[in-house]
Structure formats: structure tokens, C-alpha cells
Amino acid sequence: MPFEVTILGSSSATPTSDRYPTAQVINAxxxxxxxxxxxxxxxxxRRQKIGFGKxxxxxxxxxxxxHYYGLIGMxxxxxxxxxxxxxxxYSHSQLKELIQPQLDFLKKELQFKxxxxxxxxxxxEKIFFDDKVEVYSxxxxxxxxxxxxxxxxxxxxxxxIKEYIELYKIPVADIKKIKxxxxxxxxxxxxxxxxxxxxxxxxxxxxxxxxxTAYYPEIVNTIKNVDLLYHESTFTEELKEWAVNxxxxxxxxxxxxxxxxxxxxxxxxxxxxxxxxxxxxxQEARKVFPETEAAVDGQTFKISH
Amino acid sequence: MPFEVTILGSSSATPTSDRYPTAQVINAxxxxxxxxxxxxxxxxxRRQKIGFGKxxxxxxxxxxxxHYYGLIGMxxxxxxxxxxxxxxxYSHSQLKELIQPQLDFLKKELQFKxxxxxxxxxxxEKIFFDDKVEVYSxxxxxxxxxxxxxxxxxxxxxxxIKEYIELYKIPVADIKKIKxxxxxxxxxxxxxxxxxxxxxxxxxxxxxxxxxTAYYPEIVNTIKNVDLLYHESTFTEELKEWAVNxxxxxxxxxxxxxxxxxxxxxxxxxxxxxxxxxxxxxQEARKVFPETEAAVDGQTFKISH
Numbered sequence: 001m002p003f004e005v006t007i008l009g010s011s012s013a014t015p016t017s018d019r020y021p022t023a024q025v026i027n028a029x030x031x032x033x034x035x036x037x038x039x040x041x042x043x044x045x046r047r048q049k050i051g052f053g054k055x056x057x058x059x060x061x062x063x064x065x066x067h068y069y070g071l072i073g074m075x076x077x078x079x080x081x082x083x084x085x086x087x088x089x090y091s092h093s094q095l096k097e098l099i100q101p102q103l104d105f106l107k108k109e110l111q112f113k114x115x116x117x118x119x120x121x122x123x124x125e126k127i128f129f130d131d132k133v134e135v136y137s138x139x140x141x142x143x144x145x146x147x148x149x150x151x152x153x154x155x156x157x158x159x160x161i162k163e164y165i166e167l168y169k170i171p172v173a174d175i176k177k178i179k180x181x182x183x184x185x186x187x188x189x190x191x192x193x194x195x196x197x198x199x200x201x202x203x204x205x206x207x208x209x210x211x212x213t214a215y216y217p218e219i220v221n222t223i224k225n226v227d228l229l230y231h232e233s234t235f236t237e238e239l240k241e242w243a244v245n246x247x248x249x250x251x252x253x254x255x256x257x258x259x260x261x262x263x264x265x266x267x268x269x270x271x272x273x274x275x276x277x278x279x280x281x282x283q284e285a286r287k288v289f290p291e292t293e294a295a296v297d298g299q300t301f302k303i304s305h
Numbered sequence: 306m307p308f309e310v311t312i313l314g315s316s317s318a319t320p321t322s323d324r325y326p327t328a329q330v331i332n333a334x335x336x337x338x339x340x341x342x343x344x345x346x347x348x349x350x351r352r353q354k355i356g357f358g359k360x361x362x363x364x365x366x367x368x369x370x371x372h373y374y375g376l377i378g379m380x381x382x383x384x385x386x387x388x389x390x391x392x393x394x395y396s397h398s399q400l401k402e403l404i405q406p407q408l409d410f411l412k413k414e415l416q417f418k419x420x421x422x423x424x425x426x427x428x429x430e431k432i433f434f435d436d437k438v439e440v441y442s443x444x445x446x447x448x449x450x451x452x453x454x455x456x457x458x459x460x461x462x463x464x465x466i467k468e469y470i471e472l473y474k475i476p477v478a479d480i481k482k483i484k485x486x487x488x489x490x491x492x493x494x495x496x497x498x499x500x501x502x503x504x505x506x507x508x509x510x511x512x513x514x515x516x517x518t519a520y521y522p523e524i525v526n527t528i529k530n531v532d533l534l535y536h537e538s539t540f541t542e543e544l545k546e547w548a549v550n551x552x553x554x555x556x557x558x559x560x561x562x563x564x565x566x567x568x569x570x571x572x573x574x575x576x577x578x579x580x581x582x583x584x585x586x587x588q589e590a591r592k593v594f595p596e597t598e599a600a601v602d603g604q605t606f607k608i609s610h
Contacts, residue, residue, distance in 0.1 A: 014382050017352040039378040040345040047322040063410065065381045069374075073344040076370045077319050098410060101403045105368065 001029035001132075003153065003205040004302040005228065008044035009036075010269045010295035012234050012248075013066045020044055020297055021066035022270060024230070025055070026207060028133040028151050034058045034074075035149060035209050041070035042077050048298060053083050057128060059135070060091035061211035062146035068095065072102045079110055086113040090127050090137065092145055093118040121145040124222050129154070138222045140213035142247045148210040150223060156201035164197050205303045208263075212270065214244070215253035220260045227303045229263040230295070232270035236284050239272075255285035255292060264303075269295035306334035306437075308458060308510040309607040310533065313349035315574045315600035317539050317553075318371045320344070325602055326371035327575060329535070330355055331512060333438040333456050339363045339379075340454060340514050346375035347382050353603060358388050362433060364440070365396035366516035367451035373400065377407045384415055391418040395432050395442065397450055398423040426450040429527050434459070443527045445518035448552045453515040455528060461506035469502050510608045513568075517575065519549070520558035525565045532608045534568040535600070537575035541589050544577075560590035560597060569608075574600035 004027050009020030021038025025045065032054040034041070045052065052074075060068050068091070078087065089095065096116050103114070117127060124138035132154055137147040157179035165175065168186055178184055184192045208223040210231040223229060231254035235243045243250050249257075251268055258266035266289055268281050275281070278294035285292040293301070309332050314325030326343025330350065337359040339346070350357065357379075365373050373396070383392065394400065401421050408419070422432060429443035437459055442452040462484035470480065473491055483489055489497045513528040515536040528534060536559035540548045548555050554562075556573055563571035571594050573586050580586070583599035590597040598606070 014385050015348050015351065017348065020348065039375065040348055043320050043322065043325065043345055046320065065378060065407070065411075069378045069381070070344065073370060073374045076374070080319050094410075098406045101406065102370070105399075105403060106370075 002302060003028055003207070004300050005207055005230070005267075006048055006050070006300045007267075007269065007295045007297055008041055008048070009038050010271060010297055011038075011066070012232075012270045012272050013064070014273045015039070015066075016273045018297065019271065019273075021069070022061075022211065023070065024209065025050055026151055026209075028207075029153065031130065031133050032056070033135065033149075033151065036061055036067040036211060037070040037074060038066045039069040039073075042073050044297065052078060052081055053085065055087075056085050057088045057090070057135075059127075059137075059149050060089065060095060061140070061148065061209070062142060062144055063092050063095060063098065064144065064212065067211065068098075071095075072099050075103070075114065076106060078112065079106060082111065084112050086115055088115045088117060088128075090117045090119055092121070119145075119147050121147060124150075136222070138219060140210060140219065141216040142212045142214065146212055148208060148213070148219060148223075150206065150208045150226070152206040153204035155204055158194070158198035158201050160198055164192070168192060202305045205305065207303060208261075210254075210257070212247070213249060214247040215249050215256070217257065217260060220257065223261045223263070225262050227264040228267065228301060229258050229261060229265070230267045230269060231257055233268040233281055233285070234270050234272050236275075236280050251281040251284040251292075252288060255287070255289035258285075258289045258292070263289075264291065265301075266292040267295050267301060268292060307607060308333055308512070309605050310512055310535070310572075311353055311355070311605045312572075312574065312600045312602055313346055313353070314341075314343050315576055315602055316343075316371070317537075317575045317577050318369065319578045320371075321578050323602065324576065324578075325349055326374070327366075327516065328375065329514065330360070331456055331514075333512075334458065336435065336438050337361070338440065338456065341366055341372040341516060342375040342379060343371045344374040344378075347378050349602065357383060357386055358390065360392075361390050362393045362395070362440075364432075364442075364454050365394065365400060366445070366453065366514070367447060367449055368397050368400060368403065369449065369517065372516065373403075376400075377404050380408070380419065381411060383417065384411060387416065389417050391420055393420045393422060393433075395422045395424055397426070424450075424452050426452060429455075441527070443524060445515060445524065446521040446552060447517045447519065451517055453513060453518070453524060453528075455511065455513045455531065457511040458509035460509055463499070463503035463506050465503055469497070473497060507610045510610065512608060513566075515559075515562070517552070518554060519552040520554050520561070522562065522565060525562060528562075528566045528568070530567050532569040533572065533606060534563050534566060534570070535572045535574060536562055538573040538586055538590065539575050539577050541580075541585050556586040556589040556597075557593060560592070560594035563590075563594045563597070568594075569596065570606075571597040572600050572606060573597060
């Protein structure tokens, strides 16, 4: 089952003719999360041929417009497309007030519930889990309250080595226990250790989304050893002062965070519209963290085992 | 000076991967009007390389989201780009309430005034004029109050034939009068008739924008003899019943309006997402009104004399 991230927008506050504002779809083993929802997100989702009906969880990092102005259009389209699933929105509690008049205008027709989940901007918190994936929010450092998100596969069970099922005539109930770590005792009392009966599970994969933030090493513990890290880099070091003043990061800042967190790979994004090319970001970051890529609208990053 | 219409979006309620929701820029002799502002309008404007600073008047036909969800993003970008011109918005009075919480969130930074002009949905009304162009709103027939807009060049002055200025030694003050229709009297009392001194002015050009509407022949008088007519055609006759039920038009409806109005040319648009191609709309409309084109995102229609 895939664990992958599709970039829908890699621009910062003002979009360009080829970069949309921030939005990503995370497909975590068949669970779809829309993370931020800048203007035009629904058009980008359609271009990527991702079914609207798959998206039931929308995470909004903060309330700057380039991270949520596409939300009302998504909701309106869910409705026009006849989608009936409830939609869960994880965001600052103020988001509801910001779009409430527009929701009221639609209300007569709305065919699903919208459930708002207020984020905690003080400490990391688990905001979602099911049998396959868990999602955490964690505070970033920006001009208004802002969260990052960490997506992590749940621990899997060990893999049963099939030959032993037949050899020892292991009943189904026992197979379940063995997959969770139990040894097996044969009818004649022989103990077969779990390590002999199973192979270890695949390690859980993980992805961290660090939306708008100043350089903020306090996040490193939360995202430690993440397989794939998205970290904003609005500017390069040449405009370090701008980054500091606007509470954004440079490519070098992002690379330092990736290095400190021992990330598997770094994706840069949220590029200021003043940069036509992203090569300069890559050069800057790769000096510190070679496994760096630049986000491109429409690109999918797969996390393999 | 050009008089031209650039299509930014030709889709109806749900955008497709290659058709944005409704928005157009009308350049009427250097005056720029943004007419409707669906989601993604600012990205389309950037692609067309139209300067944001040129747009000071935004006309919103009605409050369905596909006609205004891009407005808050435009306003936010005006601000981020350091634009200081006041912005005039012509719309239903309720628009202000719908976006007010989002405007308040921006407010601390907003560097220009937004002046809301409520539209009249009962009778045609002049909503703007200057020395070059005048703009009228007029009611359409839709599920919520909806206006079309008529853009018309002001009558120009006659053209002075230059040779006569020297021949009769005509002073500057008299030239101005002659251009407005006066005869000229020479020092020895001879009357030179205006018709001899001037050539007639170029006829005023005009464009009508008929946003979401059922077939509604009541508009024909208002848009009579218009050079270029945009009329929605969400469906073709095959789905006539849908058009009737949703208060939209078919391509044939649009063609009948163009014919009755004696329009110079018809542009169809607001195509339902169920149609992959627009050829079927053209075939249907051209049977009644051969001078029909289908709107394509990014296309500019120039009105020549």
C-alpha cells in the first residue's frame, strides 16, 4: 500500500503562473489527507485525477489566505458532486468564523456534515488515528498560530512464515497471536519461539509537513527520523533578513532542520514568487543536506520501505 | 485603443482540469474591468500578464461561488503587491457580508479602500462612466438575483480634416467646437459647414456579458446591436430540461438571443463539466447564429471598428 505525498502547490503568498499556493494530498495506505488548501486546490486535485470522494480529512496549518482560500470551493464542489461523507477539518478554531457566512449561503443544499477540530498550538498532539495511520499536529513559529503535521504508519504485525502453519498445524486463532509476538506451543508441549515463526514487520513510514515557520529547532524532537520531510523555504540565504522579519525560513534553515532530525529526504517549497527557478534553493540546501528536492506542482513523492 | 475581452474561465459551477470558473477581463480603451471572479482568477490574470494594478473595478454578476470565490485572493494579492488604488466592487449588497470576516482578518494590513456598489436587480442602470466608456448592469433570470453587464464606448468627437486648419487658419478654440459639431465662420463671414471640415467619428464599440441566466428575451432591448455578446450556454438542447430546471441556457437559447439582439458576434461559455468538447455547442448555436465562437480560457476577443 502506498505512502505518498502529491504537491498541489509550491508557491508562497502570491501564486505565480506555474506555482499554486500551498496544498498537498497525503495518501497514507489508502487514507487521504488534504493538507492546506490554497486557492485553486480543487483544480489541482482534478488535474491529478484524485477522487474528491476520497478526501475526508482536511488539515489547515494556519489562517493566512494562501493556505485556506481554496477551502470554500472544495466544500462547494463536494456538495455539487453529490458527496455525502462527513468532512473533518483540523484548523485554528477561527477558521469556522471566517467561512461561516459563505457556508450559511450554501447551507440549504449541504448534503454532509462539516466537523471542525480545533488545533492545539502549544504542544504536539495526536489529532487522528485509525488502524493504519496516526497524525500529529505540532506548533511551528510564525506570525500567527501555525501547526505542522506528522503522518506516521501504525506499527505493523510480524509476518507469519507460511510453511510453519502447515508444519505445526497452527490454528487461525494462534496465527493472530503469533503475528502480535506470541510463541507457539505444539500439542506435545514443544515451544516454538516467535522469532523462528515470523519475520519482522516492515518499519512504519512517516512524513512531516512543516508549513510556514521561522527556523525553529524545537520541532526536531517531534519529527526525529522522519522518512520524508517537507519544510518551507520561502527565501535563500541572500534574503535571510527577510526570512527572519517575516518568520519564514531559508533553504539552509530547512536543510539544518532535516539534518538535525535525521530525515530520510527533504522537500523544499513555499517559494517566494520573486524566484523564477528553484535551482538556487537546491544548491544552498544540498551543501548541508544532500538528499534535498524542490517541490514541483503535480509531483508525487513516494515513501518506500 | 483596444476594446477587448479576455476569457479567464469558461467552466460552470465545478471547474475542470482545463477550464476555470467564470472570470473575464474587459479592456475598454485602457480601462480594465474584471467581470466575475471565480476561484483561480488571480492565477489566470498572471498567466495573461495583465498587471494587477490596472484593475480597479470588479463586477460580480451574482453570489454563486463559481463567480466570486476568487475575490478574496485577488484582494489579498493587491495588498501583498503593494497596490494602493481604491478598488470598486459592483455586486449584490450581500457580498460584503460574505467576505467581511476574511477582510477583517486582513484589515490590519490593507493599504487601499474597497468601495462596494450595490447592484440593482430590477431594471437596467448605469453603474460607471468616464470620458471613454460607460457600463450598465441589467437583470438576468437565475435562481438568485443576477445581473449582466453592458460595456459601451462613449460617442467620440468628429475628426477634424487637418488641411482645413491651415487653409482657414482655424484657432485651437474653434477646432474643439468643430469636433463637437460646430460650423466655422471665417474672418470675412463665410460659413464653412461642419460636414466639410470633419469626417464622422468611429462608431462606439460595445460588449455585453450575460452571466448565468435562463432563456430571457427581455434582455434583448438592452443589448440591441451589441458588437460582441457573451451569453452562457451551460447545456445543449439534449439537456434542455436541466437548463430549464436550473435556470441556465442552452447553446440554442444563446444563439436566439444573439440573433434577436442583432449582435455582431456571440461567445458561448459557462460550459457544464460533463462536456469534454465544445464543438457540440458551436454546431447547435451556428444553425441559428453563424457568427458564434466558444470561449477558451486565455483567449482574447478583440472588437474592431
